Amino acid sequence: MDLSIRIIQESDEYQVIIEGDGVTRILKAKSINELINSLGTEIKDLLTIRESDDALKSSPCTLRGWYIRLPISKLLDIIAFLVRNRQGDDTEGIMKYLDSHGLSRSNYRVIIPTLSALGLWKQGRLTREAEELGKAVISGSPELPNLLYKIVSRNCVLRKVIEKLAEGLPIDDAIKLLGLTRRDEINYTSNLLEIIMGSDEFRCLQYSKALDNYLRNGGCFMAIDLPKGCVLNQIITIFNYLVSNRGFHLMNLLSDVDVTINLSLINTQPINDYALIIQGGKPIGALIGDVITTNSNYAPRARETVDSLSP
Numbered sequence: 001m002d003l004s005i006r007i008i009q010e011s012d013e014y015q016v017i018i019e020g021d022g023v024t025r026i027l028k029a030k031s032i033n034e035l036i037n038s039l040g041t042e043i044k045d046l047l048t049i050r051e052s053d054d055a056l057k058s059s060p061c062t063l064r065g066w067y068i069r070l071p072i073s074k075l076l077d078i079i080a081f082l083v084r085n086r087q088g089d090d091t092e093g094i095m096k097y098l099d100s101h102g103l104s105r106s107n108y109r110v111i112i113p114t115l116s117a118l119g120l121w122k123q124g125r126l127t128r129e130a131e132e133l134g135k136a137v138i139s140g141s142p143e144l145p146n147l148l149y150k151i152v153s154r155n156c157v158l159r160k161v162i163e164k165l166a167e168g169l170p171i172d173d174a175i176k177l178l179g180l181t182r183r184d185e186i187n188y189t190s191n192l193l194e195i196i197m198g199s200d201e202f203r204c205l206q207y208s209k210a211l212d213n214y215l216r217n218g219g220c221f222m223a224i225d226l227p228k229g230c231v232l233n234q235i236i237t238i239f240n241y242l243v244s245n246r247g248f249h250l251m252n253l254l255s256d257v258d259v260t261i262n263l264s265l266i267n268t269q270p271i272n273d274y275a276l277i278i279q280g281g282k283p284i285g286a287l288i289g290d291v292i293t294t295n296s297n298y299a300p301r302a303r304e305t306v307d308s309l310s311p
Contacts, residue, residue: 004123007035008109015067015113018042019122026065026117061156066178067117068188069110072195076137078111082126083134090125119154145199152196165197166205204230208237215241232289236268236275239287274308 004019014035016027025042029035082093094108115121120130129151136144152158157178164174171193180186196202204227211234214221226234242250247263262279268287269276277285 005039006112008113010069010106010109015109016042017113017116024063024116024119024122026063026067026113028065028067061154061159063117063119063155064157065117066155066157066180066189067113068185068192069114070107071188072192075111075114076133079115079120079126079130079134080137083131084138090121117155118151120151145195146201148192149196149199149201152192153201158193161193162196162202162205163209165193166202166209171197200227200229203227204233208233211237212241216245232270232273232275232287235287235289236270239277240268 004017006017008015008017012030014029014032016025016029016035016039018025018027018039027035027038027042029038078094078097081097082090085093085096087093091108091112094111095105097103098105098107112121115126115130120127120133126134129147133144133147133151135141136147141147149162153162161174161177164177165171171190175186175189175193178189180189203225207226207230210221215238242253243263243266250263251261261284265280267278269278269283273289275287275289276283277287
């Protein structure tokens, strides 16, 4: 296992960034003793409870811990500056940004942990997702909220908050789940969540939550306009409902499949325009959200999709 540990001191607080095994962890500590204890706990966890490769690949989030100490608008401006003026060392690029805006170079102590908590900074440089985000900011792309949603969803802590927001929990109550105490962190987190709540991706999640609630509890389905590209998500929602609540009927549907099915081991893993059906860490099938039929016959699009799943 390769571990990268970086400790940054900001006034009376320490920020720790641990990278390893495909996971980034962000820690905060008020004293050296707390820092040592927290660091020891995290390293022990990584060494004794290592996730397998399959578990990591199927995990919806790979970032642990939350940290934000500057407005999201400022963060996006910094990323756009780095992408626009990329000339090698990104840390030096941050320093140039601070110099050109008349800001103290010590601000890098809050910029790097914030970027790391969103998976936008790794091993001393911007990640591919950060580059995409910077290009979207520069071009004024309307896809910016969707990009931010996907980025934020990779943070395990924020993902839980997003789930609660999609279920209808007010944003102020949802943010309380994070246990933040600093007013600036609360405000910056709130602003970030407000942006992603305007995305198609978030509306798709809302629709999935409403559909799941309807399937499980009946009553009226409060129709929300289905966002673009959201069909697969609803197929996954219905499939998961069948697995959990209609196992007998689902087993009949799968009776011709040449695989021994154990419903308690099944989950789904979305990948672009399809989702793998995973059993015990291995793919046994797929859910397809975009198959065109003509006169009851599958169109070439279906054949192409099936061929793409062959590997």
